[in-house]
Amino acid sequence: MNVIAWIVEGTWPACVDAARTHTPEGADPVLLHVTDPDVAGAGHGAYAGLLGRGHPERDPGTRLEHLAAASAEDLLTAAADRIGRPCTRLERTGRVEREVVAAAEDAELLILARDGDRSHLGPHSLGPASRFIVDHAPCPVLLVWPEPAPGVDTIPPPPPHPPHDR
Template sequence: MAVVVWLREGTWPACADAARDQLPADGRTVLLHVTDPETAETADAARAGLLGRAAPPGRDPAARIDRLAADLSRELLAAAGARVGRPCELRSVTGGPERAVTAAASGADLLICARDGDRGHPGPHSLGPATRFVVDHAECPVLLVWPDR
């Protein structure tokens, strides 16, 4: 059984727990973290909007945000792998989360992800836009978990 587990800040522990508790130990598990490049692009655009002022050498905000995002991704994947407690493929990708997750789940037997919207109201609003897209477009079954359970 091939399983992709989509890990996001704030909801990843519930997804890692679901992978640990619900999946057979002999399956292939991919822990996936997606970094959206939009954050760094926004910082770069803000800097460019300062009437062409260049950032001092080594102080480009977009590059710094990219480095911080890569560090965060590595730390999150390592923590999730330890929480799952068995060998997993750790995959960090950059791109639009909706497309990156559906592409990663193509050919998988199961995708695990967490609800990330309004936790107080079960139903459609308990899914953020990216998760809603993934649920609607994944080519495999999707296990949705509540992040606080």
């Protein structure tokens, strides 16, 4: 069984724990991290557009690329240590939501954590990237809470629609 856990700063422990639970014995779960190139691109653009050219060694975008790669490696290492069994680490770069969906093309299960407003039950508990992934995943999705779920009393009230005649 091909199980992929999307590893994101702040919510990754819940995904790793779910992958450990839902990956059958003998199968290696995949720990997926995606780096968005827009941050480093903004650094490159700021340097080129505002600070001038001629000293590429001063380009902050290059430093941001190195920091992002180191952060991804640290996160994947921590996740691999937590899972406590053989696993595959997969690092991708690109538009996060699309890279996660593409990585899940042959998966039998994709695990991700709620990353929006986690103080209430409901659709706002998913951020934009997670919503896209849930809506477009080519496989079953296991959506986990990174901490205990809020109570059912946090469900938003129904809209004030008039009752339907039946």
